[in-house]
Amino acid sequence: MRTPQRLLLVLLAALATLTASAGNLDIYWIDVEGGGATLLVSPSGESLLVDTGNPTPDDRDAKRIFAATQKAGLKKIDYLLITHFHGDHVGGAPALAKLIPIQHFLDHGDSIEANDPRSGPAWQAYKTLAAGKRTTLHPGDKLPFKDKAMNAVVIVSNAQTIKTPIDSTKTANPFCQNAATHPPDTTENQRSAGFLLSYGKFKFLDLGDLTWDVETSLACPLNQIGTVTLFQATHHGFVNDFSGAPAFVQAIRPQLVIVNNGPTKGWQNSAWDTVQKIQGLEDTWQIHRAMGPNHDHNVKDDLIANLEPTDACQGHYLKASIEPNGKITITNSRNGVSKTYTTH
Numbered sequence: 280m281r282t283p284q285r286l287l288l289v290l291l292a293a294l295a296t297l298t299a300s301a302g303n304l305d306i307y308w309i310d311v312e313g314g315g316a317t318l319l320v321s322p323s324g325e326s327l328l329v330d331t332g333n334p335t336p337d338d339r340d341a342k343r344i345f346a347a348t349q350k351a352g353l354k355k356i357d358y359l360l361i362t363h364f365h366g367d368h369v370g371g372a373p374a375l376a377k378l379i380p381i382q383h384f385l386d387h388g389d390s391i392e393a394n395d396p397r398s399g400p401a402w403q404a405y406k407t408l409a410a411g412k413r414t415t416l417h418p419g420d421k422l423p424f425k426d427k428a429m430n431a432v433v434i435v436s437n438a439q440t441i442k443t444p445i446d447s448t449k450t451a452n453p454f455c456q457n458a459a460t461h462p463p464d465t466t467e468n469q470r471s472a473g474f475l476l477s478y479g480k481f482k483f484l485d486l487g488d489l490t491w492d493v494e495t496s497l498a499c500p501l502n503q504i505g506t507v508t509l510f511q512a513t514h515h516g517f518v519n520d521f522s523g524a525p526a527f528v529q530a531i532r533p534q535l536v537i538v539n540n541g542p543t544k545g546w547q548n549s550a551w552d553t554v555q556k557i558q559g560l561e562d563t564w565q566i567h568r569a570m571g572p573n574h575d576h577n578v579k580d581d582l583i584a585n586l587e588p589t590d591a592c593q594g595h596y597l598k599a600s601i602e603p604n605g606k607i608t609i610t611n612s613r614n615g616v617s618k619t620y621t622t623h
């Protein structure tokens with residue numbers, strides 16, 4: 280074959296590879312040891328990072344997030360959404376900002392724990408870092424993706440919920456009958472900003488550490504959200520039943536659940552029981568194997584990113600790649616195991 284023809288074929292092959300991957304929405308769940316750090320990259324390469332993990336002396340979580348941005352080929356983070364001002368969500372932000380530029384910051388408004396000795400310092404550091412680049416999210420707002428294929432609506436923020444339901448069904452949610460109620464939570468968890476992102480038929484729900492009381496108001500007596508495809512289990516797998524109201528979890532009926540738990544944080548037996556009762560659930564994937572008392576339920580090893588206790592943890596991530604036709608491929612970075620699913 281003559282050289283120009285060969286060159287043309289090489290170019291065409293390269294173009295085919297580019298267009299094949301250009302259509303996907305990619306979501307990474309980065310292991311930040313029981314904190315939150317979820318990176319979304321739109322089909323056109325826009326990036327939204329949801330939370331930044333913990334602050335540690337060695338910047339462990341910021342470095343892990345940075346590594347994921349490099350895997351995704353990012354030069355900057357377009358939007359950083361901080362769900363709420365607890366250290367396991369906002370703590371890594373200052374260190375991360377030294378590794379990669381962060382263009383814009385989205386949050387629920389000022390911390391209600393500004394004077395709390397545990398969470399106050401992380402909030403103050405964030406306030407300094409994000410000064411002049413913050414936007415306060417309100418329920419019903421759209422997240423500012425330029426990519427028109429992406430539609431992300433704020434569902435909750437600062438303990439307020441959407442006024443116009445995503446799901447206009449007027450049938451009472453049957454799971455609300457005799458549902459256990461919890462008194463209003465008084466921490467930053469309750470203030471979590473959360474969103475529902477649609478890409479074609481695929482729907483991803485991330486509500487941070489939203490608490491049982493607000494989850495219930497989203498689901499009872501009418502389910503405001505409808506059903507979703509992939510649910511990031513609230514609060515690291517319903518930590519100590521502060522989150523994970525069954526009337527909410529079972530009404531949204533996710534096909535897939537991702538649990539960003541730590542070895543002994545979240546995903547206790549009650550959380551497992553709630554998730555197993557979801558009708559039509561296809562799989563659950565865990566960031567960590569759950570260990571210790573009241574943590575003796577786990578999915579099979581292939582669907583768990585990290586098997587060790589924290590000390591020896593390598594910080595493997597889970598990745599979901601969603602095609603425009605709704606085909607979902609979830610990959611475990613520890614062993615390369617992938618499974619594919621079809622969005623219903």
Ligand SMILES: [Zn+2]
Nearest residue numbers: 314315367488
């Ligand atoms: Zn948390």
Ligand SMILES: [Zn+2]
Nearest residue numbers: 365467468488
């Ligand atoms: Zn929290």
